[in-house]
Amino acid sequence: DIVMTQSPSSLAVSAGETVTINCKSSQSLFGSVRQKNYLAWYQQKPGQSPKLLIYLASTRESGVPDRFIGSGSGTDFTLTISSVQAEDLANYYCQQYYDTPYTFGAGTKLELK
Amino acid sequence: EIQLQESGPGLVKPSQSLSLTCSVTGYTITSGYDWSWIRKFPGNKMEWMGYISYSGSTNYNPSLKSRISITRDTSKNQFFLQLNSVTTEDTATYYCARSGGAFAYWGQGTLVTVSS
Numbered sequence: 001d002i003v004m005t006q007s008p009s010s011l012a013v014s015a016g017e018t019v020t021i022n023c024k025s026s027q028s029l030f031g032s033v034r035q036k037n038y039l040a041w042y043q044q045k046p047g048q049s050p051k052l053l054i055y056l057a058s059t060r061e062s063g064v065p066d067r068f069i070g071s072g073s074g075t076d077f078t079l080t081i082s083s084v085q086a087e088d089l090a091n092y093y094c095q096q097y098y099d100t101p102y103t104f105g106a107g108t109k110l111e112l113k
Numbered sequence: 114e115i116q117l118q119e120s121g122p123g124l125v126k127p128s129q130s131l132s133l134t135c136s137v138t139g140y141t142i143t144s145g146y147d148w149s150w151i152r153k154f155p156g157n158k159m160e161w162m163g164y165i166s167y168s169g170s171t172n173y174n175p176s177l178k179s180r181i182s183i184t185r186d187t188s189k190n191q192f193f194l195q196l197n198s199v200t201t202e203d204t205a206t207y208y209c210a211r212s213g214g215a216f217a218y219w220g221q222g223t224l225v226t227v228s229s
């Protein structure tokens with residue numbers, strides 16, 4: 001199985017700050033056929049189901065604000081949230097879909113400072 | 114608009130089988146994509162359990178392979194999860210989701226507690 005290591009596990013921020021969440025995979029998620037990285041980011045708020053934010057490592061899902069930016073390639077990926085807003089307080093997960101079994105990171109809890 | 118909705122018992126006894134239904138509206142499950150079950154444990158760990166494809170083929174997480182079955186009823190546009198021989202460690206919120214790799218559409222989730 002591909003192991004996804006996500007850091008930090010929690011992050012306390014003030015509104016307006018920029019935050020970075022890291023995700024490292026135990027093997028490359030780069031597919032040579034499509035030349036894409038098979039990595040997604042999700043946001044989950046309490047009592048809600050996960051919401052897809054980013055797919056193919058850097059493509060924003062329709063309707064997702066442009067303050068959410070995905071980057072990285074190979075085994076190292078980053079979700080950057082610029083100018084954090086109160087509505088962004090949630091858990092964030094990375095997930096690889098390069099190969100089954102699909103696997104998730106352990107999550108990062110974004111909290112108010 | 115594509116919507117998925119899980120249903121099934123919220124309480125299952127140890128050693129019994131867990132059975133859940135995912136009802137899909139707004140998209141025909143035989144038209145495309147894979148249809149997955151995912152669970153989130155207390156403590157927030159998430160696990161992909163398996164999927165049934167639009168063609169009816171299945172792919173299971175090897176960690177569950179001996180206990181899991183995903184089937185479908187195309188006439189009702191539903192797919193199903195059966196997990197056998199459950200233990201308290203199977204207590205989780207269970208989600209159904211549509212994927213083409215990334216999971217773009219999710220159900221609201223249903224909490225299943227395994228307890229005697």
